[in-house]
Amino acid sequence: MESSRSSRPVEVWPGHAAPLGAHWDGTGTNFALWSAGASAVDLCLFDADGTEHRERLQETTHQVWHGRLPGVGPGERYGYRVHGPYDPASGARYNPAKLLLDPYARAVDGELVLDEALFGWDPRDPSSPDPADSAPFVPRGVVIHDSFPWGGDELLRTPWSDTVIYEVHVKGATMRHPDVPPALRGTYAGLAHPAFVEHLISLGVTAVELLPVHHFVSEPHLLRRDLTNYWGYNTLGYFAPHAAYSSAGSRGGQVTEFKAMVKALHAAGIEVILDVVYNHTAEGDHTGPTLSFKGIDNGGYYRLGGGDRSRYTDYTGCGNTLDVRRPPVLALLMDSLRYWVTEMHVDGFRFDLASALARSFHDVDRLSAFFDVVHQDPVVSTVKLIAEPWDVGEGGYQVGNFPPPWTEWNGKYRDTVRDVWSGAKVGVRDLAYRLTGSSDLYRSDGRRPFASVNFVTAHDGFTMADLVAYERKRNEANGEENRDGESHNRNWNSGVEGPTDDPAVQELRARQVRNHLATLLLSTGVPMLTAGDELGRTQGGNNNAYCQDNEVSWLDWAAIDADLWTFVSRAVALRRSSPALRQEAFFEGTEIPGTEVPGSGRTKDLAWFAPDGEQLTNRDWFDTDLQTIGMYLDGRGLRHRDERGRPVAGDSWLVWLHAGPDAVDVVLPGAPWGDGYELVLATEYPTGAPPQPTALPPGAVQLPGRSVWAMRVLRTPVPVPHAD
Template sequence: MLQANDEQLAQLPGSDYPLGANWDGGGVNFAVYAQNASRVWLCLFDEAASGAERVRVPLHKFTHGVWHGYFPDLRPGQLYGFRAEGPYQPEAGERYNVNKLLLDPYARSISGELKWDDALFGYELGHESGDLTFSDKDSAPFMPKCVVIDQQFDWQNDRMPRLARERSVIYEAHVKGLSQLHPDVPEELRGTYAGIAHPAMIGYLRDLGINTIELLPVHTFVSDHHLHERGLSNYWGYNSIGFFAPDRRYASGSEPGSEVAEFKEMVRRLHEAGIEVILDVVYNHTGEGNHMGPTLCFRGLDNHGYYRLEPGQARYYRDYTGTGNTLNTTVPNVLRLIMDSLRYWITEMHVDGFRFDLASTLAREQFDVSRDSAFLDIIYQDPVISQVKLIAEPWDVGDGGYQVGNFPQGWSEWNGKFRDCWRRFWRGDEGTIGEVSCRFLGSPDLYQADSRMPSASINFITAHDGFSLYDLVSYNEKHNAANGEENQDGESENLSWNCGAEGETEDEQVLNLRRRQQRNLLCGLLLSQGTPMMTAGAECGKTQNGNNNAYCQDNEISWLDWERRDHDLYAFTRALLAFRRDNPILSQDNWIMGDRASSTDARTVAWFTPEGGEMKTKHWHEAHRKTLCIFLTQRASNHDMAAATLYLIFNASHEAINVTFPRRAYKRSWELAFASLEPQEQEALTWQQSVNCPPHCVLVFRSREK
């Protein structure tokens, strides 16, 4: 190994910007933020997995908290990492340990897998003094390595689809789980970026009617130590350690850095098909865990400068995320890291937007969530980031973290109230129709007063976290034994209903009801105003066998089973998505106020009892009511004198309900346009002035206002 005083590796001062390893065609500039380190070493390797450290050389220049140097002899493909010297004083929040190889926070590619070993920890694992001890074990043999890459890529005039928010239909999927078992995707491409880009996969999405795919985390992440000890792994990927590097687990190629081009090719092909790409990003914490966690990157470069530490107890981390640590978005270097990462994924990787995991944490100032936080302010003024789709998961685990409806203009939000309300309604809970009517209109109670539109509400019934749609109608209780935590993990109250039997059954009556309930829930999602988000597999009966926290199940529990999918449910979902697309009245991006639709007395939206009369205040407060009837139309314009008109019936009752169509200004000649019934059940329906609405069903009638 070359020593610090060797002259065999030329080093010039270089620049403190941009951060990371940047190849300019003549050499590589390295720049890393480590403001409180006394020295930072650049370490070069020949092989990612077991190659010995070939060079260790100190970076000579220190500017504005950044250590940097330019190396004209280095080229793309070079493997590297850093080591940082400084005090090891956990009580004071300082955790420097030069024996630990550190990843570059700005690495564009990371090669090799983390191999769990005692050497990864900055302290002597198992010692009675815990993290107050100091470990002199070298962690390099067990660490992945960063890769210098050449960013050149032929985008072939790639153009982002730029879909209107109200027209988006989001499909939340896992890169591996989506294609891992797909029979038409070549085996060597399954579970990869290339697998999603395969014509069979893109064709499936287009045929279904999906125009936006939201990928679970693709940033390089580490699997948790406690999962490793149980023989499991972190499947979802919410444990980021590299905010610029697409994870190599999902690459089909073996060359270091090839995953970057493969990811770009995936995006290009999806864009070519008119499908947007949104990334689920985790900037609220890192994979280094709490004070007993490993030293992999940020902790060893500048523990004080990256993390929120407990005031007066700097040995410990403030934890708003439930993962052991929280990145400190109140300091400039962390904000710069996040903004640089976001801009990189937009400008270099061409993604169309982001879903921010535990976004409330990012918006916290010293303690509380604030709409005036530095994080939200800097995004608002950024000319690049502010122009893509921004979706907040508007909660975290800290006090005051539940912020549904409170993010500023320009943001959409996962609407957990929409999910819970529709689940309660179709479960048959009493007293739900008032809130259901509000959620149906795009949740004006949450977004209208703040000058946001219905598209700000990301409506969903299920997500990766929780029951699948099939399990939501098949289980009353979670069944997470496979996770190895004695069924103590995961949400206990799922607002689910098993339709009369827990889990798998051969009772045809129960199975028929489950099929109906899945269709009902999809109707609630896709007939409501706002931006719908489906979870991959909801359209074809995906089950996780009652596991509602499959974060550690990288196996058939999580992967889509393409051989056993429900083709009838798929056909129904496809038709429902087409119905939404063909009826823009269902995806308006203005508030439906109930004003007059034309010169008649009919309103753009009106609510009726099954008896045909308009809902009055007393009706909304009758807890036993489980049938909602909605007249929905649009104001006719000079360009379109015929406005589409729908009459929607949502019947969550256990009994058939005779529904009389409204009269006077609302009288129409109705035709059945869509229903959650089986085809033979629809054929048996008759109506004139009224219709006998079966239990647990949705009926949608259509007319034309002349």
């Protein structure tokens, strides 16, 4: 298809090759697009009625096609048509019949509409390009200029050890919130509404981790089933806030609304962390649509098969893998990250399937270009960096292997805690590592306990309520005959599958939810709560609700478990007020000078107790039948200092975890460990608050079946209660 001259009086000046994207300078807009193999590039401008006007970019500098158009400014919708060879066997998929989104577009307008014209190959002959024009069915980029009044807003930089993360979906958070105006529900403005922000403040979290907000589209296979991609792990635009989450429209208003959301959350002391998907794009495999990268420079953006370059190397399970080894792709990633920090004031990132980004030739490489560039970047290296340390390729499970300063979603933490509370006979050895920051994973390379982002549930999998109510997934609504989603969930349904009216089962499930959450919030490391778990949210047993943009996934504010919410906020407050529960350094298990009690010795910064009140023996550590453990944390032995160099100290704690079904007698240790113990949090009570009195002397006490106790150590004697 030949380029056509515009009927509009548009003049094209040479412009500049940098920066990439569309940038308005006050009187005109410079357009720049990288494509190494193109023979020509047409810039396509669109009127409000959709009329297209094409301008051939005449200048190319170092593989960047560029031009400046005087008079073209904010609000202009645009795309590209890229000319070149169509030879899938060699990796070339140029097809000017397909309108392509600028990878650097700052805003996106329009929906993806399922049509055969989306696909670059002719269905009658895949070796030939499809001639149908895709423009009516694909979104366009938008030229923007946003002078947002930040008014002194800066990144919060909450210390890692003080961080409590709340993983939440922008739309699902407020779609059913009665106190958020209907026009704002499911939007950035809805998330910033005082009704929702107050929930975050009252809960005590310090950061929201937003499921993907880079502009994304739904996969054709979902659209064919009248479903959509709800989670958003199908990115098309790495600089553009997802337009559908904006109440202000998609002609650039989403940028301002996103910034206003960040500013409002910052004002409440809450950081904003983005879940980002740089490992693959929305274009799928060789049968997928041609929307942007595939038509701009297929071989330049993607990892292609060695022998047959018409196929993609897929480490992601999503059809393709971006080739971060290539400088233009690595530059795209870094430019995007810097943009979200400097222009959008984002405080950090969680990298989806991060192992795919760290692969050099095949293996995951700690010395890959990706790590090198991130670590030396003066902007990106200073914000919170969280890796999902696995992908679907061979050798992709890399928990514990990302280098400093990375933190990681600790999948081993999730698995261990679930095993313990599901009744698996796994003993307590691995649990002890997870409770104290996973030193076995993160200590050897100099990282701190907060390298471990601890979680029991996440967006992907059962909710906390479903974890204790279902053993089998219920994913039929996804349209894949229940084949999708994880089948081995390390969980227990409390004796009955699914909903029940049995009050004994209901009470047990509620306690099991509290046990999981108490374990999470009393563990060293960085806890991550999944939105809705504090409310008792259920997905009806669906453990892969990625395509359920409906009541299955949205938070139900009319069905709140008030006791559970009180329990979680109580546990978060306990954690945030207790330095010993959020250690900045790993425990040593050594005696603490100055804690001597004559005839009884010294305490340790960390000690482990068996039910008989004695410290665990080597034999105990390898006893897979042991289901009860006491963790003693001495607040006088913290090895970090405040900003003025003064030693930090706090309360000492004895935490009991008992996963057995029956009550067990445990002995609270006496001197030098404590003169008494105050029961502060107990999971057998709906809100975690035990009845008065809560002070207990050393000695025997009965711990209920399947329960967690958090006991503050007292340094003054507690009277022994008299028998009636």
